[in-house]
């Protein structure tokens with residue numbers, strides 16, 4: 406049996422759009438016309454495309470539009486369809502992101518709720534948690550104090566133009582090394 410049968414797959418839609426554009430110009434053979442009719446009878450997607458194309462072709466042939474040739478308009482229509490598909494994909498992406506956000510928010514909320522319930526049920530545990538949080542808070546405060554000290558030290562040093570110059574030179578040197586590494590070391594040329 407040949408793999409080419411008269412059974413049509415969704416992959417073959419674009420073959421029929423070619424037949425459709427020929428049909429609009431009355432360029433189909435009887436056999437091709439029959440093939441198109443058969444496919445349209447069984448395929449909703451192509452039937453919708455075909456009716457839309459017929460509408461477009463009708464508008465174009467009605468006076469006073471003696472305008473652009475149908476093939477051009479069909480090309481535009483296909484481009485519009487592609488854009489629609491892209492929009493749909495984008496929308497799906499947003500829905501997915503929104504769904505993920507909702508799910509994670511729900512998980513966080515239920516974790517918080519469970520935590521609150523557990524703390525209400527065991528007051529002793531509550532004291533412990535509060536203590537632990539207190540230690541964590543002290544730790545964070547310590548880090549921030551150190552960061553602030555570092556920032557103040559830097560602020561004292563920065564206005565000194567000599568230090569700025571030294572920093573600039575160091576940066577220049579670093580970028581020189583970087584450029585050398587990136588552009589001149591990769592291809593090992595034969596000598």
Ligand SMILES: [Zn+2]
Pocket residue numbers: 415417418421444448449450451452
């Ligand atoms: Zn089809």
